[in-house]
Structure formats: structure tokens, C-alpha cells
Amino acid sequence: MSLDATDRQILNALQDGFPICPDPFLKVARDLGLSEDDLLARLARMKAARIITRFGPFYDAEAMGGAFCLCAMAVPAADFERVLTKVNARPEVAHNYERSHRLNMWFVLATERPEEIEAVAGALERETGLRVLCFPKLREFFIGFRVAA
Amino acid sequence: MTIDATDRRIIAATQGGLPLVPQPYAAVARKLGLEEAELCARLRAMQDRGVIRRVAIAPNHYALGMVANGMSVWDVADDAVARLGAQVGALDYVSHCYERPRALPDWPYNLFAMIHGTSRAEVEEKRTQIADLLGDACRAHDILYSTRILKKTGLRLRSKEG
Numbered sequence: 001m002s003l004d005a006t007d008r009q010i011l012n013a014l015q016d017g018f019p020i021c022p023d024p025f026l027k028v029a030r031d032l033g034l035s036e037d038d039l040l041a042r043l044a045r046m047k048a049a050r051i052i053t054r055f056g057p058f059y060d061a062e063a064m065g066g067a068f069c070l071c072a073m074a075v076p077a078a079d080f081e082r083v084l085t086k087v088n089a090r091p092e093v094a095h096n097y098e099r100s101h102r103l104n105m106w107f108v109l110a111t112e113r114p115e116e117i118e119a120v121a122g123a124l125e126r127e128t129g130l131r132v133l134c135f136p137k138l139r140e141f142f143i144g145f146r147v148a149a
Numbered sequence: 150m151t152i153d154a155t156d157r158r159i160i161a162a163t164q165g166g167l168p169l170v171p172q173p174y175a176a177v178a179r180k181l182g183l184e185e186a187e188l189c190a191r192l193r194a195m196q197d198r199g200v201i202r203r204v205a206i207a208p209n210h211y212a213l214g215m216v217a218n219g220m221s222v223w224d225v226a227d228d229a230v231a232r233l234g235a236q237v238g239a240l241d242y243v244s245h246c247y248e249r250p251r252a253l254p255d256w257p258y259n260l261f262a263m264i265h266g267t268s269r270a271e272v273e274e275k276r277t278q279i280a281d282l283l284g285d286a287c288r289a290h291d292i293l294y295s296t297r298i299l300k301k302t303g304l305r306l307r308s309k310e311g
Binding site (some may be wrong): 149 | 173294
């Protein structure tokens with residue numbers, strides 16, 4: 001679908017936040033100079049066309065409990081598929097990406113409790129014979145990102 | 150940070166999104182057997198405590214032309230990383246900006262910033278902008294592009310009581 005100027009205005013405005021109140025669409029529509037019906041119809045259309053991936057509360061996974069850690073391994077090319085099978089077999093491995101670096105396998109471990117991160121990383125080192133480097137989050141700077149529509 | 154069983158039910162009911170109806174909170178509250186006012190109060194409380202980062206839309210980067218991204222990594226002086234990290238995180242083309250420990254000697258970088266752009270060239274240009282912003286406080290940097298998705302599982306709340 002093609003986006004018009006109003007669609008783009010909606011996308012830009014609603015990335016910054018959406019009110020928590022009984023008639024939130026009415027409030028947003030008024031702020032943008034639209035009717036509530038038009039706003040809802042445009043949102044539904046953009047959601048159906050997958051221009052909008054998600055609409056609603058974004059929860060902080062860590063705040064809900066559980067622990068997360070970015071990990072990386074330097075996997076020799078000849079060994080890649082063998083190591084990948086072992087790493088991906090772990091249910092604690094949430095995402096895994098191959099990246100352009102000597103450290104070429106980057107994955108996120110997600111566990112119920114913080115102490116399990118080290119245990120899973122240690123188990124993966126024993127299973128693969130390779131080092132697993134752990135890069136836990138020390139500080140988060142996460143405020144500016146938006147996609148200009 | 151405590152969330153109770155009701156909060157967990159609210160999270161389960163809304164982590165897939167809000168319905169596109171005039172009174173979305175009333176619709177969710179009805180489904181959960183709650184008053185709309187209680188639902189809204191709990192959502193606001195979770196937002197205040199950081200359990201909810203924000204209530205908003207997430208546009209599809211790819212559909213809007215942001216098809217390139219790279220994980221930029223920076224070796225920033227320890228006494229400057231908090232101040233400069235905040236500046237990098239505030240850039241509108243940076244998502245997921247974190248300070249992480251170095252792993253010497255293999256890995257000298259302590260600041261990670263995901264850069265998004267419409268092309269690889271634009272990502273590289275933005276990387277140069279960040280290098281300028283960091284100036285002398287940055288000793289070395291690199292950027293890692295993903296060449297393959299090896300696994301992608303959504304991080305979803307497990308169904309357990311809080």
C-alpha cells in the first residue's frame with residue numbers, strides 16, 4: 001500500500017507514545033486534526049498491510065522477571081554447522097545471528113533466573129569446546145530511536 | 150520490581166497489542182473481568198516503574214525503507230561512557246544502545262549501538278557521525294553486519310504466577 005501524508009503523520013506521532021485513558025483514539029485524532037473514525041481506519045489499514053508491526057504496550061522483558069545476556073563465539077567455518085546445531089538446540093537461546101567478524105556467532109540467552117546465564121554459557125562451552133563470551137547489559141541508553149515515515 | 154498475578158494477566162492479554170476499537174482499554178478490561186479504571190491505573194503504574202517502556206506503535210522498518218542495519222561497537226573511555234552513551238542512544242537512527250563489559254584481549258569494545266539506515270552506505274555515514282560525536286574518548290570502533298539469521302524466537306512472558 002502507498003502511504004499518504006496523513007498516514008505518515010500518524011506513524012510519526014504514535015511512535016512517541018499513545019495515551020492511557022478511556023478514549024485514546026479520540027484524543028490522538030483531535031491532536032492530529034482527524035476524525036476518530038478516520039484514524040482507526042488508517043491504523044487498521046496499515047496494520048493489515050504490515051506497515052505497523054505492533055501497536056500497544058512494549059514491556060521490558062527484564063522488568064517482568066528473567067535474565068538476558070548477549071553472548072558471542074568465534075566459530076571456525078568448518079565447525080559452524082556442528083556448533084550451530086548445539087547452540088540452537090538450547091531453549092534458552094532466543095535469537096542467534098551470524099555476523100561479519102571473527103566473533104561470528106551472536107546470540108541472546110534468556111533464562112528464568114540470573115545465575116542460569118552462567119550455567120548455560122558454561123554448558124555450551126563444554127559441549128562445543130569453544131569459548132562463550134558473555135556481554136551482559138551494564139547500562140542502557142534507549143531513548144531516541146524512531147523511524148521517520 | 151514486583152508485578153502481581155493481575156499484572157501478569159494484563160501483560161499476557163496486551164503483549165500482542167491493543168485492539169483497534171474506540172475504547173481499547175475497556176475492551177481489554179472486559180475480557181479480563183476488570184474495571185477499565187483499574188486496568189488503566191495498573192498500566193500507568195507499570196509504565197512509571199519501567200515494566201512498560203512505552204505504549205506506542207512499532208512501524209515495520211523494512212516497509213519504511215530502513216532495510217540496512219549494523220551493530221556498531223566502540224571502545225569508549227570508562228569515565229566518559231555514561232555521558233556519551235546517552236548522547237548516542239538519543240540519536241534517532243540508533244536503537245538498542247548499551248554499555249557492556251569488554252572481553253580483553255578479544256574484544257575491546259564497551260559501547261554497543263545498533264544503527265539503522267536505508268542502505269549500507271547510509272549506515273556507514275551514520276557510523277562516521279557517531280565517531281565524530283565520540284571524538285578522542287573513543288579509542289577504536291568496528292561494525293558487525295548480520296549475514297544470516299540463525300534463530301529467532303520471540304521473547305514472550307512465560308505463563309507463571311508472579
